[in-house]
Every structure is written in C-alpha cells, then in structure tokens.
Amino acid sequence: MTATAISLTSSLTMGTAMAADAWPDLPIGIKSGIAARIGDTLYVGLGSAGSDFYALDLADPAAGWVRRAAFSGPATNGAAAAVSGGRIFVFSGNGKESDEARSAIIFDTVYAYDPDTDGWTKVDTTTPVGLSGAKALALQDGRIALVGGYNKELFDDYLAKVAATDKEKNPDGFRKLVDAYMGMPPADYRWNAELLSYDPRANSWSSLGDSPFLPNCDAAVAALGDDAFTLISGEIKPGLRTPEVKKVSISGSSAAWQKLADLPSPEANDRQEGVAGAFAGDVGGAVLVAGGANFVGAQANAADGKWFAHDGLKKGWRDEVYVYDKAPDGTAVDGEAGGQTSGNKASSGKIWREVGKLPTGLAYGASFPVSGGLLIVGGEDGEATPRREVFLMKWDGKALSIEH
Numbered sequence: 001m002t003a004t005a006i007s008l009t010s011s012l013t014m015g016t017a018m019a020a021d022a023w024p025d026l027p028i029g030i031k032s033g034i035a036a037r038i039g040d041t042l043y044v045g046l047g048s049a050g051s052d053f054y055a056l057d058l059a060d061p062a063a064g065w066v067r068r069a070a071f072s073g074p075a076t077n078g079a080a081a082a083v084s085g086g087r088i089f090v091f092s093g094n095g096k097e098s099d100e101a102r103s104a105i106i107f108d109t110v111y112a113y114d115p116d117t118d119g120w121t122k123v124d125t126t127t128p129v130g131l132s133g134a135k136a137l138a139l140q141d142g143r144i145a146l147v148g149g150y151n152k153e154l155f156d157d158y159l160a161k162v163a164a165t166d167k168e169k170n171p172d173g174f175r176k177l178v179d180a181y182m183g184m185p186p187a188d189y190r191w192n193a194e195l196l197s198y199d200p201r202a203n204s205w206s207s208l209g210d211s212p213f214l215p216n217c218d219a220a221v222a223a224l225g226d227d228a229f230t231l232i233s234g235e236i237k238p239g240l241r242t243p244e245v246k247k248v249s250i251s252g253s254s255a256a257w258q259k260l261a262d263l264p265s266p267e268a269n270d271r272q273e274g275v276a277g278a279f280a281g282d283v284g285g286a287v288l289v290a291g292g293a294n295f296v297g298a299q300a301n302a303a304d305g306k307w308f309a310h311d312g313l314k315k316g317w318r319d320e321v322y323v324y325d326k327a328p329d330g331t332a333v334d335g336e337a338g339g340q341t342s343g344n345k346a347s348s349g350k351i352w353r354e355v356g357k358l359p360t361g362l363a364y365g366a367s368f369p370v371s372g373g374l375l376i377v378g379g380e381d382g383e384a385t386p387r388r389e390v391f392l393m394k395w396d397g398k399a400l401s402i403e404h
Contacts, residue, residue: 023375023404024064027054029386030378032277034081035366036088038115043068043088044366044377048386050075053113058370072120073111074098078218082136082144084200088113089123089144091198092131094155103163106130106152112200128205129192130155133217133235139227143199145208145250147231148217149192183308186237191215195248195255208255216242218364220280222287227251230282230324232289233263233274239310240302241274241294245324245352263289264352266320273299275318277364281374283395286325286350288374290393292318293363317361317382320354321393321400327351356400362387373403 026044033047044065045053051070057063071090079093090111096104108130110123130152137145158181167174193215195208219234228249236242243262248255265272275292282288295310302309326349358376365379365387373394379387391404 022061023390023392024056024061025390026065026378026388027067028052029388030366031364031380031386032077033366033378034079034088034090035368035377036081036083037368038083038086038088041115042368042375042377043113043115046071046075046079046090046093047077047364048380055115068115069113069118069120071111073109073122074107076107078132079107080131080134080136080146080149082138084138084142084144086115087200088115089136089198089200091136091146092127092134092149094132094150103156103159105156105159106132106150108152110198123200123203125198125203125205128196129194131192134192135219135221135231137221137223137229139197139250142201143197145255146196146198147192147211147248148215148219148234150217151190151192154190179308182238182311184237185307186214186240189237191217195250197253206253208250208253211246212257213244213246213259214242218276220275220278220289220292222280222282222289223369224282230260230280230287232280232287233276233278233292235274235276237307237309239295239308239313240298241276243272243274260324261352263322264354266318267354268320269296271296271299273297275363277380278318279362279365279367279374279376279379279393281367281369283369283374284397286323286395286397288321288323288393288395290319290321290367290374290376291358291362291365291379293361293380294318317363317380319358319361321356321358322352323355323395323400324350324352325395325397328353355395356402358393359389359391359402 030049036043040058042056053068054065055068056065076093076095080091092107094106108126131149134149165174193210197206197208214236216234216236220232222230231246245260247258263272273294275294278292279290295313297313298309361382362379366377368375373392377390394401
C-alpha cells in the first residue's frame with residue numbers, strides 16, 4: 001500500500017514468533033491501501049479493496065484475516081494512516097467523491113477507526129494540504145507527523161481536464177494536455193514540502209518545518225524509535241524517482257533532517273533510478289528495503305532536461321532487497337561531513353547492500369516489523385494485479401531468507 005501507518009512506538013513492538021506456515025494470505029489482493037498496527041493486531045484495507053478493511057491477530061494467526069467494519073468515506077487510494085490513542089487515523093488519499101463524479105480528486109478529509117467499537121467516524125477537520133501519497137507517523141506524545149503529499153489544486157485540475165478530453169476524438173489535445181502536465185520540472189508540481197503535525201486530542205494542525213530536500217511522495221518509511229524515521233526514495237515528480245535516503249528526527253515543534261547514503265545501484269542496472277511504493281522496516285537495527293516500482297531510463301532523461309522523464313519507458317516492478325546494516329568485515333566505511341555521506345557508506349558503521357530478491361517484483365503493499373523479520377502484505381505485481389500473498393522476509397545480519 002502506498003500509505004502504510006507507521007507507529008514510532010507500537011510498530012516496533014515485536015509480535016510472537018510464528019512458523020513459516022502461520023502467515024495467512026489476504027482474502028483479496030490489496031494495493032495502494034492503508035496499513036496500521038495496534039498492539040498485536042495488524043490492519044490493512046482500502047485502496048484496491050475499496051471500502052474493505054481487515055485485521056490479523058498475531059496471537060492467533062490461524063484465525064486468518066477478519067473483515068472489520070467497512071470504511072465509511074468514499075473509497076480512497078494512496079491515503080496516509082497512523083495510530084494515536086488506540087485509534088487509526090486516515091488522511092486524504094484520492095478517489096471519486098461519488099459514483100456520479102466524472103473525475104477523481106485528492107481528498108482533504110480525515111477519518112478515524114476505533115477497534116473497540118469496530119466503527120469509523122469522520123473527524124471534524126480538513127488537511128491543510130493534499131496528502132495523497134504522503135506518509136503518516138505516530139509520535140510518542142500522541143501527535144501524528146505527516147510528510148509529502150501531492151498538490152491538491154494542480155492534481156484535481158489535471159484530472160478534471162483529462163476526464164473532459166476525449167482521447168479517441170481528440171488525440172492531439174489529449175497528448176498536449178498530458179505532455180504539459182508531465183513535462184514540468186519537479187518544483188513546479190508544488191508537492192508538500194512541509195513536515196506537518198496533527199494532534200488528535202486538540203484536533204489541531206501545526207508545522208514542524210520544511211524539508212531541505214525536494215518533496216517526494218510514495219516513499220518507503222522505516223520507524224527507528226525515539227521519534228525518528230528513515231525516508232527512503234519515492235517520487236519527486238510523476239514517473240521520476242529519487243535514490244536519496246534521509247533520516248528525520250523530531251523533537252517538540254521542530255525536526256532535524258540528515259541525508260544518508262543513497263540507495264546503491266542494483267545488480268541488474270548500472271544506475272539506481274529510485275523506487276516508489278517500496279516495502280521497508282527496521283529489523284533488529286538494520287533497515288530493510290524491498291521492491292518498489294520505477295522507470296529505467298527516467299534518471300538519464302531528466303539529466304538531459306527531458307522532464308517528461310518516463311515518456312515511452314516501461315514501468316518496472318522491482319524485486320531487489322537492500323539492507324542498511326553493519327558493514328561486512330574488511331569493508332571500509334567513510335565518514336560524514338555536515339550530515340552528508342560518501343557513496344553508499346555512513347559513519348555509523350552501516351552500509352547499503354543488495355542482499356537478495358523478492359519472489360516477484362512487487363510494490364505498493366504493506367510491511368510490518370515483527371519477530372524475526374519484516375512481514376510483507378499484499379501489493380501489486382508486474383501485471384499491475386493486487387496480490388493476496390503474505391510472507392516474512394528475514395535478515396540475520398548475514399543472509400536473507402523468505403518464509404511464506
């Protein structure tokens with residue numbers, strides 16, 4: 001799912017270890033939805049599942065994924081979600097306000113799910129900006145931090161114009177419309193660069209400052225504890241990803257940003273394009289990143305000033321798995337200067353490495369740190385099909401293994 005709920009407290013609480021055959025598949029394939037964890041219960045839904053919402057009790061995985069109350073708002077894709085006060089808050093996303101609507105929009109709504117009552121409520125607030133493609137992270141004091149997000153005004157206008165233009169009858173007009181939108185440089189999309197904070201108790205919004213980097217959407221996020229997280233790759237404009245990795249540390253009303261080493265080039269390509277919709281999580285102090293989607297060749301086009309960078313390129317679903325962990329014996333580790341790293345190394349003694357493959361190329365699903373590894377739930381495969389599979393990706397510091 002493009003918007004997984006990451007709690008900087010609860011998601012790092014490891015569940016009970018389970019055998020390889022204890023991970024039940026989803027009732028239906030789910031991509032571009034939401035995910036959250038409250039205690040030992042995992043929640044996934046929305047996105048390609050429409051209003052469907054499911055829960056898995058880690059204490060009784062044999063019971064499988066249980067359908068919970070259907071989402072009460074319009075079906076939404078790419079929403080951001082996080083846990084606070086025992087409830088799951090769902091922000092924004094995109095979709096049609098009604099069946100009669102001609103085009104989708106970015107929502108500015110907030111909904112809350114209460115597992116005790118198994119019910120949804122619409123919160124009496126609106127998001128300050130469009131948060132489709134954003135990430136939401138729970139802070140220790142109950143606030144929720146939100147990073148990234150598409151510009152609502154520009155995106156709504158573009159989708160309305162696309163819906164009003166007949167591609168068959170007016171191919172030149174349609175192409176001109178798409179070229180104009182897709183051909184803008186990253187800054188012109190005016191994506192959300194502000195790190196926002198929402199306080200559910202006060203029902204209020206505040207700012208934690210702007211990112212010093214280009215804002216990006218559909219990034220992967222790994223919660224590190226102590227109100228810190230790693231923001232990995234993601235889009236900087238439609239079709240163009242970034243290999244950049246940043247660490248964000250929140251303290252009170254401000255945040256510190258630090259650039260870490262970029263994702264390394266995959267063995268299959270001589271250039272790291274960056275990935276959107278990858279799976280990620282902190283497993284025993286090592287950050288695992290897997291899968292995601294990109295367009296090979298987009299980085300080169302952008303470097304040549306071709307801002308419709310993915311024009312004519314085939315979208316690819318990646319299967320690489322990277323780890324940010326202690327460097328192997330004998331591997332030199334460079335120091336940092338002003339928070340910048342050299343190559344793919346960092347002064348913490350950690351380094352990015354490609355350590356294995358997923359069973360198939362996969363993106364836009366959910367990932368949960370659990371005992372023994374990172375649980376991968378659903379996603380989209382190379383045929384753009386929502387998947388039902390659930391499997392555990394294990395890292396012991398030396399080797400990667402996968403249990404279904």
